[in-house]
Amino acid sequence: MTGTRDVAGSLTVVLALGGPARQEPSTLDLCGPARQEPSTLDLCGPFDPSFLDAALARIAADRPQLREARPRIVRRGPGRYVLELAAPYPVGVLADLLTAACAPGVSGHQAAMQPPEPLALTPLQCELLSDQASSPQHHVGQLLWRWHGPLDTARFRTAWQSVFCHETVLRAAFVWDPGPRLALHDRAHPDAVRHPHGTLTRQALMEQERARGFDLGRPGLLRVALLDGQPRQPGSALPYTDVVLTYHRSVLDSWSAGLLVREFYRRYLAGDRPRGGERRPDLRDYRRWLAAQDPGAARDFWARPGGIPGAGLPRAGSGAATGRIGMGSTRIRLTLAETERLVHWAAHWGVTEYSVLQTVWALLLYRAGTADRGRPGPVGFNVAVSGRAIPMEGVAYLPGPFDNPLPMTLHVDPDGTVPALLRAARDQGLGMSAYEWVSAGQIRRWLGHEAAVRPDTQVSFEHRQSHLEGLEPELAAHGLLVTDIEPAGGGNGCAISVAARYDSGGGSSS
Structure with a gap:
């Protein structure tokens, strides 16, 4: 070779x-x-x-x-x-x-x-890379927002360069020797391209950036694309520019990308020049923390009776070819009043909105996949956890690949009650919260090949991130108004994913 x-x-x-x-x-x-x-x-x-x-x-x-x-x-x-x-x-x-x-x-x-400094991968990174060849677009994430007001392209690039100088994760690339490892480079340069109005649509730009993928052997696994809106007419609103940030999930998750956007805003407003100094803790500190953990308790948690993954989606028989491929999505939005009603209802039963989402999904899987619905049966699916509920100082503000899908199994009893299933989801979620640093691949190996079934659906609840908190007055002083960032596009390798989050209007969507 x-x-x-x-x-x-x-x-x-x-x-x-x-x-x-x-x-x-x-x-x-x-x-x-x-x-x-x-x-x-x-x-x-x-x-x-x-x-x-x-x-x-x-x-x-x-x-x-x-x-x-x-x-x-x-x-x-x-x-x-x-x-x-x-x-x-x-x-x-x-x-x-x-x-x-x-x-x-x-x-x-x-x-x-x-x-470049070599660094061993985390188990989660190893699993993401193992799926890269078969489904590369599943590991590309995107954030989207709109920038109202003047945008200085040179200042924009310089601010991102300053972020790259500060963040070790943005100077990371992968090497194979023959297994994959990280190489932390001393420097990397941001990829920021500005497209004139009319060259393509915002949706086309998002798809184009996602289809480009990444060269994992080169540092800088994050890039930004700008698309100018219509030129400002006399008496019209501020001109705007759509911003599409694309990143690879082997080094960043959605929360981490939001942290970097907030850091970028601060540096853009300050007119920062690239300078030295690195954020600590960084990926090296997290990897050392991870290596010091004893997996024994986590292994016992998933190997407990009833912890074996249950049935997921039923397998459809072969049918006529439709000629359609790719991903589709649909969105349902609850109003502010409906959201408040959901929050109060969940609190009445002593659970979170996330537990409600898990319970509803378990009931739907049971209804769709159980041959004999008169008997109790287990259903299994992935639940996305932040990966940051760990006793490591500074992890909440550490950019990296932490968002972690872990398997959950709920036993649905048609003679049981919804509150009982809600409590079961809550208790299992609380139990696994102590082991958010464990990967799904490790769990499958602990359970053995017979039980190592990969759940084919996933649910997640994204907590809203205030990346503009405290920055609005400074942005307004520069004649700028920016919208909240929104996750946009990308998959996770599952057949069906349900993602819920709070939006800027106080409602929730999924």
């Missing part, structure tokens, strides 16, 4: 996994006798051994067991070298570190300080 990386013509690294050992007369052996089947890196271009030392040190910092591993260096001529390493060594990460360190204009000292 080979792969090639070329950075601005400075250094080309060709990776070969499991190639035969080479025996060359002009060899500097740094690790003893050559192994029989090492992995190799062919280097073409200027090469400084200090770059290699910096890259090896960075890998060893993350993987202490590789601290003594050193490559065998074979010189083949001017600007031609071969590095031979033991087969299990993460040569893909080493290739990324070397190409970044040897970029044009980077001195040896800078390279020692600035190569």
Whole structure:
């Protein structure tokens, strides 16, 4: 297997996994006798051994067991070298570190300080990437809002660049060695494109941005597209620009993207120039927290009697081809009065609106899928949790991939009562809230293959985020009025998803 990386013509690294050992007369052996089947890196271009030392040190910092591993260096001529390493060594990460360190204009000292830092993935990230090849658009999320008033494109890009400099997650990319890992780069640049009015519709822009996908090997897995509205006419309202923010769910969730939008507004208003300084805690701190957790209690919770996933959607038989593919959606909105009535009704029974949504969905699944509706039976579906209900300081304001689908099983008894099912949903939700950091894949492995059924439906309740709180007066002073951000588009791999949230008018929609 080979792969090639070329950075601005400075250094080309060709990776070969499991190639035969080479025996060359002009060899500097740094690790003893050559192994029989090492992995190799062919280097073409200027090469400084200090770059290699910096890259090896960075890998060893993350993987202490590789601290003594050193490559065998074979010189083949001017600007031609071969590095031979033991087969299990993460040569893909080493290739990324070397190409970044040897970029044009980077001195040896800078390279020692600035190569991408490897970071192990979370279980949730591993599962998202495993589905990437079959359904890439399911892992692309979007936010949409409207910007009323003047928009300075240069200032807009500069503000986002300042956010990129501050946020480690926006400088993250993926490498495969051969398994996936994160590479935290020293710098990345925002992708912000402005489209003139009339070039395409807002819906077409959203679909275009979603279809573009992302190159997961390049940092900056978030981009912004602008679409100008109609030019302002005399006596008309403020001109507006539609803003579409697109991100990959392997590094961000909807709440995190909203945090970044709020940070962007502050920097736009301040006229920030890109500067140093990183947010802490960041993904590295979360990964260390995650590695310190004992999964024993979580395993016991899902392995308890009755915890095995129940039936989901019934499987339809084959029928005539419709010729239709893709995703569809529908929206139902409750008025403010209806929403208040729902809140009071749920509180009367000691549950939340989310528990009500889970209970209703369980009843619908039972009605649709149970062959003998006269008997009690389990139904299973995913419930989305924030992933932030963990005892880690600062996690509420940490951008990252935390939004987590976890399996819920409710036993529906046709002779039971709705309040009893509401309480069962509430109690199970409270129980799993202690383990929001666990992934669905881990749970399936704990339960074994016989019980490892993937729920094919999901329910979620998105809490409203006040990303404009306190900023309206400053925006108005600049002649600006912006609408609340709205989630727009994207799937999650389930056949049916039900998402409820509060809107800016105080009502709720799903």
